Amino acid sequence: MSMIRRTRLIVDWHNFGYSILAMKLGANHPMVTFSKLYEKYFASFATANFAVTDAMAQVLRSDFIKDSPVLTLHDRPADLYRPLSNSDRIQFLQRYRLLSPHFNEIIDQKARLLVSSTSWTADEDFGLLLRALCSYSASATSSHPHLPELIVIITGKGPQKQHYLDEIQRLQASDALEMVTIYTDFLPFEDYALLLGSADLGISLHTSSSGVDLPMKVVDMFGAGLPVAGWSRFTAWPELVKEGVNGKGFGSPEELADVLRELFDPASEQLSQLKKGAELESKRRWASEWDPVAGRLLGLVQ
CATH class of the missing domain: 3.40.50.2000 (Glycogen Phosphorylase B;)
Structure with missing residues (x-):
């Protein structure tokens, strides 16, 4: 779809679907194998990838994606979550x-x-x-x-x-x-x-x-x-x-x-x-994580 529309595809990885499926079906189940191949195939079309940890970024670079950039974008809490008086x-x-x-x-x-x-x-x-x-x-x-x-x-x-x-x-x-x-x-x-x-x-x-x-x-x-x-x-x-x-x-x-x-x-x-x-x-918030990673990739931050 992104190719048809001539837009950039960015995948934000928080986990691998095949690893979650393996907890129910077992690591050697055919559906788990298919799920992993499916994820690896479509990941190759992404312009860029965000990984929630450095460890995940390393797995993506070594096993999934060879050509597009993989950047670590750690999760940060929503503003709703704050220390209380x-x-x-x-x-x-x-x-x-x-x-x-x-x-x-x-x-x-x-x-x-x-x-x-x-x-x-x-x-x-x-x-x-x-x-x-x-x-x-x-x-x-x-x-x-x-x-x-x-x-x-x-x-x-x-x-x-x-x-x-x-x-x-x-x-x-x-x-x-x-x-x-x-x-x-x-x-x-x-x-x-x-x-x-x-x-x-x-x-x-x-x-x-x-x-x-x-x-x-x-x-x-x-x-x-x-x-x-x-x-x-x-x-x-x-x-x-x-x-x-x-x-x-x-x-x-x-x-x-x-x-x-x-x-x-x-x-x-x-x-x-x-x-x-x-x-x-708790002082580490989305702005400090998003701007230097996603903001820079998208050209929103110098």
Whole structure:
């Protein structure tokens, strides 16, 4: 179509479709092979390509595209996602129906607020989070009684939601989550941004089907000045999260439980340090990324 209209085609790559399909069908399925060939064929017609990470750009250059330029254009948060003033945070915590019963405990830091967003699909293992929360709760009721209660909000809709709701109910009935309260919700964008700005820690379980994409949810969390703990066992993770500066990585339920115990230990300064790093990261916006990359390519910026 771009050839017929004599226009330039620019492809903005955020992941590879074949790698997502492989999670459902398996890497050797004929449809996965066809999907990869399809993407490689049509990518060759692009005038230019934007990749969401340097790692993805390298894959495109080596495996997909030989002649047209490949430029890294990292995602940045929408203006909706901003660090909150203390008064705005208090106002949201008081009016948000799920958190208002916990308002005093959260403000006094007797309870800590965690947020994770999901599409409830196979590329995010929420069983891992539940196992980590059970381990944390067991510690908080035995060997680490100084640890605070955790209030966890999981937002989103998707096919595996009911499965995990049933599992949460089972764990609650067995007292495995005695020091953890879990809520699920689906919020308007405005309230979701306020929730991120009000939380103490964001959780990302994005495993990356390709290994070279990055979760937009982490970008939004940083936009709100929220430090992140995330699954880090993929190539592109260090391009977004600086370990011990604005977030912490994990690769197993016990590693995540260790992160939670370390960050929420009242004697630890780690969480406040990560908060400062996340707030610094929140200052990086679209203008600083778009202008020198896309703006220059399109001739809009000298």
